[in-house]
Structures are given as structure tokens and as C-alpha cells.
Amino acid sequence: MAQTLVEINDLHKQFPVESGLVDQMLGNQEYIHAVDGIDLNIRKGEIYGIAGESGCGKTTTGRCLTRLETPTQGEILFGEDQTDIASLSGPELKEYRRDCQMVFQDPFSSINSRFTVRKWVREPLIIHGIGTREERENRVIETLEQCGLRPPVEFLNQYPYELSGGQRQRVALARAMVLNPSFIVADEPTSMLDVSVRAGVLSVLKRLVDEEDVTIFYISHDLSMLRYICDRIAIMYQGEIVETGEVSEVLQEPKHPYTQLLRAAVPRIDPSKTRSRINVPPEVKERIGGIEGCPYKFRCQYRFEDCDTDPPAYQPDPELEQSVACHLYDEGNDQELPRRDA
Numbered sequence: 001m002a003q004t005l006v007e008i009n010d011l012h013k014q015f016p017v018e019s020g021l022v023d024q025m026l027g028n029q030e031y032i033h034a035v036d037g038i039d040l041n042i043r044k045g046e047i048y049g050i051a052g053e054s055g056c057g058k059t060t061t062g063r064c065l066t067r068l069e070t071p072t073q074g075e076i077l078f079g080e081d082q083t084d085i086a087s088l089s090g091p092e093l094k095e096y097r098r099d100c101q102m103v104f105q106d107p108f109s110s111i112n113s114r115f116t117v118r119k120w121v122r123e124p125l126i127i128h129g130i131g132t133r134e135e136r137e138n139r140v141i142e143t144l145e146q147c148g149l150r151p152p153v154e155f156l157n158q159y160p161y162e163l164s165g166g167q168r169q170r171v172a173l174a175r176a177m178v179l180n181p182s183f184i185v186a187d188e189p190t191s192m193l194d195v196s197v198r199a200g201v202l203s204v205l206k207r208l209v210d211e212e213d214v215t216i217f218y219i220s221h222d223l224s225m226l227r228y229i230c231d232r233i234a235i236m237y238q239g240e241i242v243e244t245g246e247v248s249e250v251l252q253e254p255k256h257p258y259t260q261l262l263r264a265a266v267p268r269i270d271p272s273k274t275r276s277r278i279n280v281p282p283e284v285k286e287r288i289g290g291i292e293g294c295p296y297k298f299r300c301q302y303r304f305e306d307c308d309t310d311p312p313a314y315q316p317d318p319e320l321e322q323s324v325a326c327h328l329y330d331e332g333n334d335q336e337l338p339r340r341d342a
Helices: 021-025 058-065 089-101 118-126 134-147 165-177 193-210 223-229 248-253 259-263 305-309
Strands: 004-016 031-042 047-051 071-077 102-104 184-188 215-219 234-236 242-247 314-317 323-326
Touching: 004 058, 004 215, 021 031, 031 047, 031 058, 031 215, 031 234, 031 242, 047 058, 047 223, 058 089, 058 102, 058 184, 058 215, 089 102, 102 165, 118 165, 134 165, 165 193, 193 215, 193 223, 223 248, 234 248, 234 259, 242 248, 242 259, 248 259
Parallel strands: 047 215, 047 234, 102 184, 184 215
Antiparallel strands: 004 031, 004 071, 234 242, 242 323, 314 323
8 A cells, every 4th residue: 555645634724704893802703614624644646536516625625735724723744754734834834835736726817927938837946946047947848848838948938828728727737846746736627628628637647646756636526537537535525524435436336425416416428327316405504613413414315313413433344445424324323325326
């Protein structure tokens, strides 16, 4: 089994709800629990996916991993020495950010439109004081080539408005890779691209993992995309992880009712094949103050008494590397298990 590169323990991130001065003075400030106590381990050299509907906390988790957000509570242990990056600051945080980079969702807003490609990709090298002017130029050209912008010299003096969406995202990836990081957080990097160019960007990511020994944390709501590119996957709902495992096992045999719901929503190519419809209420409760018991209880068709009061513990599958947080799988539980024909 590969070595663990990132270990997340009891990670929380809360954001204050806008309130009046009186409430703040009286200590009545409320908080939205964007990430509510998650545990994950990401292995070196893998692409680890995280899926869930919009607003579930995927991007906030990624921003905590890159320290664009400071966790409210919990540990994020990184590397062989298990450095807790949640507590880093100053020069130590700057050094970590050299080893951990983020590729953002929107290539049209994540690149400074006033910079040429050369200047934009070269800037991290200047910030970290790496190389001479000639060495930086060579590194920029090498990274553009590595990210599929060929021939790279033709892109050096171009501005973002002269590039297509796919080319912009490759430039964004080149800026992330120019520092030779070991860990990349990719926040839906292909969601704003045409289908025709997505495969090219995904192939670059796969090649970076295979050839450059990079580990990728891939955020998406597209299960088919995650199944294509990821090794393992976590399913997130209302700030909590409800199921984890090998991507093929989780998406082929989903255990948690929410994972089954996501899988059932994926369109099928063959219209002659039918499947059971899963009816759930559309309401999603706000996470102000957190949710008591199971986070999925308000929409779950299998809800029973334990779901209202007790948070479900992870139940590992003895035969598969798969865990599910659902009371239906508690030992001694006599409730009906959810169907898997979604």
C-alpha cells in the first residue's frame, strides 16, 4: 500500500453568520458549519476524488488543504514528517505552499488578464526566489511543454484573451506545476470547458501523476468524470463524509442512500434501460450550528430513530476498502438495507 501523503483528522471550518452588533456582544454569534469533522487520508501518487452537490463543502475542504482558509479545528498532516499545516504561519506556510498548489475552477478569472503567459507562469518562481533569470525562462518553457502547450515559445508572449478556455486552464496548471509541487488541489478544473477539450486536460493530469509523482485531490460533482480519473473517492454531504472507498466499488455498489441518489441522477446512454426512481424531498437544511444526528436524515427514505440523535460511525466493509457512515449498517440493526439497483 502506498504511503499516506495527507492525513485529515476531525477537520472543521465554520463561517460566521452576518449578525448585529448586539448579538455579537451578547455572545450570540451563529456559525455555518461548512466542513463538520471530516477524516480522510490521501496516498502519495494517487488521484483522490471528492464528490457532492453544490454547497456541500468540497471547495472549502480544498481551500483548507491549501491553507487559503484556516481550519477552525482539526489536523491536516502532510508529508513524511507529518507536519500539521493547519497551524503553520509565516515562512513555514510559504514553504508549504511551494509544495502544495491549487488549480481553480474558472480559467477566465483565475489568470491575471494583464499578464502575459510568461509573466504569469514565472511569477511563483520569483516569489520563492528560485533560479536565475535564464533558469526561470527555461523552467517556464519546460512547464508549458509539460502541460500540453506546444510549441511553448509561441505562447510566452500571449495574453489570456488570446487563448481558448482549454489553453487557459493548461496555463493555470502550468503555473501550479512550475514549482514542482508534490500535491495539487484541482477544483473542478474542467467544468467550464467544452466537452471536446476536457479529455486533453484530464490526460495532462494523469500524465503528471504518472511521470512527475504528483498527488492530486480532485473536486467535482461529476461522477462519470471522477470514475474516469480517480483512484479513490469520498462522497460529501452537508459538510460531512458519508462514504469512501475505491472509486469503482463506491460507484458500482454504492451503500449510502445519498451515494445511490447521486448515481441514480447520472444520465444513461441507452434509453431502453430503466431503473428505479429515488424520490427525495428537495429541502436542504442550513448548517447553522451544525446538524444533530445524521446529516442526511431530512431527505432519507430509510430514516429511523437513531438517525435523529446519533451521528453515524464509519462502518468498514470487511471484503472491500470501502466505508460508509450510515446507521443502516450498524451491527445488530434490523432495518431494511437500501437497494443497490439505482
